[in-house]
Amino acid sequence: MKVQQIKQRYSIIGSSYELHQAIDIAIQVASTDLSVFITGESGTGKEVFPQIIHNLSSKKHNSYIAVNCGAIPEGTIDSELFGHEKGAFTGAIDSRKGYFEVANKGTIFLDEIGELPLFTQVRLLRVLETGEYMRVGSSKIRKTDVRVITATNIDVANAIRKGNFREDLYYRLNTVPIKVPALRKRKKDILLLFRKFAHDFSEKYRMPPIKLDKYASSLMENYRWPGNIRQLKNITEQISIIEENREITSEKIKKYLPDNFLKNLPAIYQNTINKEEFASEREILYKILFDMRNEINELKDIVKNINTNNNDNQINISRKFIDDNLAYENYQDNTIDSKNKDKKNIYHENEKFEKPDNKIEDTEEIMEESLLLKDKEIELIKKALDKHKRKRKYAAIELGISERTLYRKIKEYNIN
DSSP states (O other): OOHHHHHHHTTOOOOOHHHHHHHHHHHHHTTSOOOEEEEOOTTSOTTHHHHHHHHTSTTTTSOEEEEEGGGSOTTTHHHHHHOBOTTSSTTOOSOBOOHHHHTTTSEEEEETGGGSOHHHHHHHHHHHHHSEEOOBTOOOOEEOOOEEEEEEOSOHHHHHHTTSSOHHHHHHHTTEEEEOOOGGGOHHHHHHHHHHHHHHHHHHHTSOOOEEOHHHHHHHHHSOOTTHHHHHHHHHHHHHHHOSSSEEOHHHHHTTSTTTTGGGOOHHHHTTOOTTTOSSHHHHHHHHHHHHHHHHHHHHHHHHTGGGSOHHHHHHHHHHHHHHHHHHHHHIIIIIHHHOSOTHHHHHHOTTOOOOHHHHTTHHHHHHHHHHHHHHHHHHHHHHHHHTTTOHHHHHHHHTSOHHHHHHHHHHHTOO
8 A cells, every 4th residue: 555545544744755664664564464563652543553564454453552661550560451350359250351352463653662660571572472461369370462552752761771661672662663753853844734734623623714824824834833733723613613813823823832932942052051050931031141252242342354355255254244143032032032132120029140341442343333234234135035036035135144133133123
């Protein structure tokens, strides 16, 4: 069966290479009895792949059981998987078959396998190696012929290093690995999924489907989606119910995207922020402000030589200034607005941050040179717009900034 047929049969939406590769591996391995280990972040749709494998296998007419290992208490997980005998423990008033016995000749899918206790991992390894197991409270060895498919969203290598997951079990489960890509790595599929969900909810709630304007679409494509497809579906449903205007703008979308800006800060600040070192956002802001002060002092020396460099060097220097300052401005827009809009008060609120005396005398000089850089910004923006025939999207790419930031700069500098 071809990938496209599988997508239609299981309502899988997307055209990314990684997604097609995962489906293709599932199709190829289905005809074998090999163990399959599925990895991927929570909400990526890992649960559909065991169904594909089972329904294309020789065991498709037998039982298929899906078990969420993380939802079963540690004290009862052995009983659930392998069964128990009457009187094996308090409350065991009768004998009971486990999932491995019920799924004999079929397929069992163990989701969140990383949550299994170590002693249960030992029993699972024996089943995989020999097909043998014992019920809780019994010494009788039983046999099962079941295909095991597992999935997890944890870093298994890290769990092995910490002693939370058996290395021999991992190698036995990982006979055929399938990696399900995160939604942020499938940017072209985000709007396809959104339209599908919007159409489904319009039929469910009997109302017109919601639509995104171009800025909202861009925002959706560039959001990180930590909850992946599940998060996208939930947000689409919320918007479909709550918003009366069916054309959704970027401002409305922001209300439904938690921590949108903090998760998309430029990399220069993401790498400098140590979450364990700082107890609050205000302390993070203090560090960034002082880092920026050091960068401005460095820029001062660079600007002194800017007129002696050729045009290409000028453009590169100006771009760096734009990138650094825009990173700072974006952080200010989204952090200071919610915490403290008056940057001057920051120095008075914490005594440990004092302005060095040896920097005060340079204040006037920095401001004068900043005006020159403003002119360079305007000049570069005009050149980029002329080069790309006033198309802001391509001009923003040329300048190395976002389209939203370019629009704000055009408005700020009153560029026609």
